[in-house]
Each structure stands twice: as structure tokens, then as C-alpha cells.
Amino acid sequence: MLARMSRRWIFPIIPQTRAASSYAQRPAASASSFADRMASATRTRAPAPSSSSSSATNSTSTAHSSAAIKKTEEESEINNKSSLDVRTPLGEAFPAVSEWHSGYQGIGLRPFPAQVAHVLCEPVDKNDVEIKPDGLLYLPEIKYRRILNRAFGPGGWGLAPQGEPEVSQGILSREWTLICLGRFVSTARGEQEFFKPTGIPTANEGAKSNALMRCCKDLGIASELWDPRFIRQFKAKHCVEVWCQTSDGKKKRYWRRKDDEPFQYPAKETGLVSRT
Numbered sequence: 001m002l003a004r005m006s007r008r009w010i011f012p013i014i015p016q017t018r019a020a021s022s023y024a025q026r027p028a029a030s031a032s033s034f035a036d037r038m039a040s041a042t043r044t045r046a047p048a049p050s051s052s053s054s055s056a057t058n059s060t061s062t063a064h065s066s067a068a069i070k071k072t073e074e075e076s077e078i079n080n081k082s083s084l085d086v087r088t089p090l091g092e093a094f095p096a097v098s099e100w101h102s103g104y105q106g107i108g109l110r111p112f113p114a115q116v117a118h119v120l121c122e123p124v125d126k127n128d129v130e131i132k133p134d135g136l137l138y139l140p141e142i143k144y145r146r147i148l149n150r151a152f153g154p155g156g157w158g159l160a161p162q163g164e165p166e167v168s169q170g171i172l173s174r175e176w177t178l179i180c181l182g183r184f185v186s187t188a189r190g191e192q193e194f195f196k197p198t199g200i201p202t203a204n205e206g207a208k209s210n211a212l213m214r215c216c217k218d219l220g221i222a223s224e225l226w227d228p229r230f231i232r233q234f235k236a237k238h239c240v241e242v243w244c245q246t247s248d249g250k251k252k253r254y255w256r257r258k259d260d261e262p263f264q265y266p267a268k269e270t271g272l273v274s275r276t
Contacts (some may be wrong), residue, residue, distance in 0.1 A: 055224050106183030112151075119151040121220040128227070130241050133254040137231055139222045142208035152180050159212060162187065164202055170194060172203040178215035188214035241273040 111153065128143050148157050162175040173191040177184065189213030194203035217223065224230040235255070244254045244267035253273055254263060262269040 024214060027140065086120050104184045109183060109186075112180075117220075118150045119147065121223075124222045124224050126234070127267070129234065129238075131235070131255050133239070133256070135235065135239075136253040137234060139225060140167055141213060144216050144221060148180070148216075156181055159208060159215075165200075165207070167200070172200060172207050174204065174207050174211070176208060176211035176215065177210070178218075180219075186215040186218035190214065241272060243270045244268060246271050 013208045014194060034158065054097055083207055092119075110143070112120070124139065125224055128139055129137055131137050146256065147230065151157075157180040160177045160179055165172050165174040171193050173189050175187060177187040188211045190207035190209065192203040192206030192210060193198060217226065238259075239255055239256050241253055241255050244252050244263050246252060246267045251270070252267060254267065
């Protein structure tokens with residue numbers, strides 16, 4: 001009885017176990033064969049690159065790399081020239097700083113080249129010095145501009161306004177900053193008198209010129225004009241004080257250069273002031 005039952009239950013189990021194992025193995029086998037077929041098809045459709053196409057690709061990439069390197073070197077050279085090879089009108093290289101924006105950028109950073117300093121600090125030409133009727137020596141504003149152009153070149157220097165003009169009791173004043181080769185040099189307030197509102201634009205230009213002359217003191221331009229000893233010697237040698245009569249009959253003492261013509265208008269010169 002037991003033998004019959006064992007044969008009845010054992011033998012059917014064995015085929016089921018074999019079937020399950022074979023069924024479990026089928027997906028793996030089929031998946032493996034499918035992957036093999038796809039790989040072989042890919043190898044068949046995609047031929048290996050030829051030696052000529054490979055060399056062409058390599059040459060193209062090499063050309064692009066060379067062009068990129070050359071462009072980078074050219075840009076670097078341009079940047080170096082623009083920041084390190086600034087030349088004055090005298091032909092001397094000057095290492096410039098970054099562009100001036102505001103404040104005191106570049107002040108006292110380094111001295112100007114020797115040849116530029118020579119132009120700025122050369123002795124003033126006595127033929128260029130003028131004297132006002134009140135005895136004040138001065139150098140015409142255009143002379144300062146010519147000296148700056150000789151030293152730095154047109155466009156190598158400039159005046160930057162600081163704030164708006166101020167008007168008070170017939171006097172216009174404004175602050176200006178002198179910039180040379182991208183560097184702060186000096187700042188000064190210029191002033192100019194005016195007599196009616198329509199004269200404000202002209203007074204503004206006069207204040208600018210006055211500020212320029214004051215700023216140029218820091219560059220050494222015409223520094224003799226602020227030297228008391230030079231002033232006394234120049235006036236004694238090249239100037240004369242005279243009497244002049246105004247239109248209302250008053251007498252006044254005016255100064256002029258000896259090589260200038262006598263005063264005629266609005267006050268007429270009548271004689272020299274005696275020195276005792």
C-alpha cells in the first residue's frame with residue numbers, strides 16, 4: 001500500500017521538477033542568444049573606420065587646436081601691448097595702470113619716465129611769462145596745454161569735472177581733477193568772476209583754465225611763478241610799473257612788461273613810477 005502510494009506521488013513530481021528547471025533556463029538562454037544576435041548585427045552594419053578617415057579626423061582636430069592656440073596667443077599679445085606698452089610722444093615706453101574711474105586711483109604709484117619729467121620740469125621760457133596790471137605773474141593757459149601735449153600727447157591727459165559749478169556773488173567756481181595716462185595727478189578748484197548771467201558759460205571755461213594752472217603745479221610746470229625770489233628778479237629785470245589815468249580822471253599804478261606797448265585804453269599811461 002505504501003509502495004503504491006509512493007510510486008503514485010513520487011514519479012509525477014520528477015517530471016514537474018525537470019520541466020520547471022528547463023523553463024527557468026529558457027529565458028536566460030533566449031536572452032543570451034538575442035544579445036549575441038544584436039551584437040553581431042551591429043558589427044555587421046557599422047564597419048570599422050578606415051585609416052584615411054581616421055587621419056582626416058586627427059588632422060582636423062589638430063588644425064582646430066592650432067588655431068585656438070594661435071588665437072589665444074594673439075589675444076594675450078594684444079592685452080599685453082595695451083596694458084604694458086603705452087608710449088609717450090617722446091617714444092619712451094610707459095607702463096600704464098587701469099583706466100581711471102574716480103577718487104585718487106594711481107596717485108604716487110610710480111614716477112613718470114625721465115624724458116616726460118624733463119619736459120614737465122624744464123625752466124619756464126621768460127618770453128612766455130605775462131604780468132597782470134596788479135603785478136601778478138602768470139603763464140597763459142594755452143602754454144600749459146602745449147606742455148602737457150608735448151609730454152603726454154593729445155588725448156594722454158584730461159580734466160575731469162568734480163561736481164557742479166557753484167555761483168556766489170558774481171564768482172563761479174568748480175573743482176577739476178587732472179588725469180595723465182590714466183593716473184590721478186592733482187585736483188584743484190578754479191574760479192572766475194562774471195558780471196551778468198549771460199557770462200556764466202565763459203566764466204565756466206575760465207574756471208576750468210584756472211584749475212588747470214593750479215593742478216599743473218604738482219607736475220612742476222612753470223613752478224618758478226610761485227617762487228618769490230624768481231618773481232622779484234623777473235619783475236625787476238623784465239617789467240615796469242607805470243602811472244595811468246582812467247577815463248574819470250583818477251590815477252592808478254599798473255604793471256606791464258618792458259617790451260610791451262604803453263597802456264592806451266581804458267587807462268592811458270602817463271609816466272613811470274619813480275623808485276627811491
